[in-house]
Amino acid sequence: MTADLKKFVQWYPGIASLEVIGKSVDGRNLYALKLGTGKEEIMINASHHAREHITTNLTMEMIDQYAYAYETNGKIDGYSARQILNRASIYFVPMVNPDGVALVQKGASSAKNKAAALRINGNKTSFAAWKANVRGVDLNRQYPAKWPTICCNPGKPSPQNYKGPKPLSEPEAKALYDFTLNHHFKTTVSYHSSGQIVFWHFGQTGALKTRDYNLAVKVNKKTGYRLVSPQPNPSGGGYKDWFVQSQKKPGFTIEVAPYVGNGPVPISYFSSIWKQNNSIGLMLANETIK
Numbered sequence: 261m262t263a264d265l266k267k268f269v270q271w272y273p274g275i276a277s278l279e280v281i282g283k284s285v286d287g288r289n290l291y292a293l294k295l296g297t298g299k300e301e302i303m304i305n306a307s308h309h310a311r312e313h314i315t316t317n318l319t320m321e322m323i324d325q326y327a328y329a330y331e332t333n334g335k336i337d338g339y340s341a342r343q344i345l346n347r348a349s350i351y352f353v354p355m356v357n358p359d360g361v362a363l364v365q366k367g368a369s370s371a372k373n374k375a376a377a378l379r380i381n382g383n384k385t386s387f388a389a390w391k392a393n394v395r396g397v398d399l400n401r402q403y404p405a406k407w408p409t410i411c412c413n414p415g416k417p418s419p420q421n422y423k424g425p426k427p428l429s430e431p432e433a434k435a436l437y438d439f440t441l442n443h444h445f446k447t448t449v450s451y452h453s454s455g456q457i458v459f460w461h462f463g464q465t466g467a468l469k470t471r472d473y474n475l476a477v478k479v480n481k482k483t484g485y486r487l488v489s490p491q492p493n494p495s496g497g498g499y500k501d502w503f504v505q506s507q508k509k510p511g512f513t514i515e516v517a518p519y520v521g522n523g524p525v526p527i528s529y530f531s532s533i534w535k536q537n538n539s540i541g542l543m544l545a546n547e548t549i550k
C-alpha cells in the first residue's frame with residue numbers, strides 16, 4: 261500500500277499529495293492522500309478494524325480511478341472527476357490500523373512485541389478474526405462520543421471490542437481525531453466490513469436528521485446497502501459517532517460485502533464491492549459544491 265501511494269503521487273502530481281498524519285503503536289506511518297485542488301473537503305477512511313482490510317483495497321482503487329479520470333477528463337457513474345475535484349478535495353486514509361492488518365495478514369511475527377500479541381489472541385497463531393490494534397484496543401471504540409457507556413466491553417486487551425483505558429489512548433485513533441480537527445470535512449465515510457449496511461445516525465434530530473437521512477438515502481441508492489434505523493440508545497465510541505456528534509455534519513459507516521462472519525472478506529468479492537461503491541467519493545464530494 262505504501263509503495264502504491266507513492267506511485268499515485270508520481271503518476272498524478274498535479275492532483276495527488278501524500279502526508280503522514282501519525283504513527284501506529286509499532287511505528288508504522290499512517291498516511292493520508294489528498295486528491296483534488298478544491299477547497300471543500302471530505303474524508304474517507306478504511307481499515308479501522310484489522311480483518312476488514314478489503315476496505316483498503318476499495319479506497320486505493322478509488323484513488324487510482326478518480327485520479328486517472330481526472331487526468332483523462334473521464335466520468336465515473338456520470339460524475340466528472342475533473343469538475344468535482346477542481347472544486348473539492350477528497351482525503352483518503354486508506355489504513356487506520358496498519359499493525360492490526362499486518363497481524364491478520366502475516367501473524368505475530370509482524371508485531372514488535374510478538375509474545376504480547378499472541379497472549380491477547382489466546383495463544384492462537386491465526387489472527388484472521390483480529391479487529392483491534394496491536395495492543396488489543398478496538399480503534400472504533402476509542403472516540404469521545406458516549407464512550408463511558410459503550411456496550412460489551414471486555415475490560416482488557418482483546419482481539420475485538422476492548423475500548424481501551426480512556427478515549428484516544430491509542431495513537432491511531434488520536435491521529436485521525438487530530439487530522440479531523442485540523443480540517444473542515446463536510447462529510448466523512450468510514451469503510452468497514454461486512455453486512456452491506458450503512459450507519460448514519462447518532463443522535464441527530466430535526467433539520468440535521470433530515471439532511472443526513474437524505475444523504476444516507478443517496479448512499480443507499482448507489483450501494484444498495486440497507487440503512488440502519490436510528491437507535492434510541494446507540495453504543496458509541498465509533499469515528500462516525502464522534503464525527504456526527506461533534507462536527508454536526510453527516511458521517512457514515514459503510515459495511516461492504518455480504519456478511520462473512522469473523523474474518524476477512526474474500527478478495528473474490530472485490531469486483532461487486534467496487535461496482536457498489538465506485539462513485540461514492542465523487543458523489544459525496546459533489547454534494548459539497550452544489
Ligand SMILES: [Zn+2]
Nearest residue numbers: 309312452453
Ligand atoms: Zn469494522
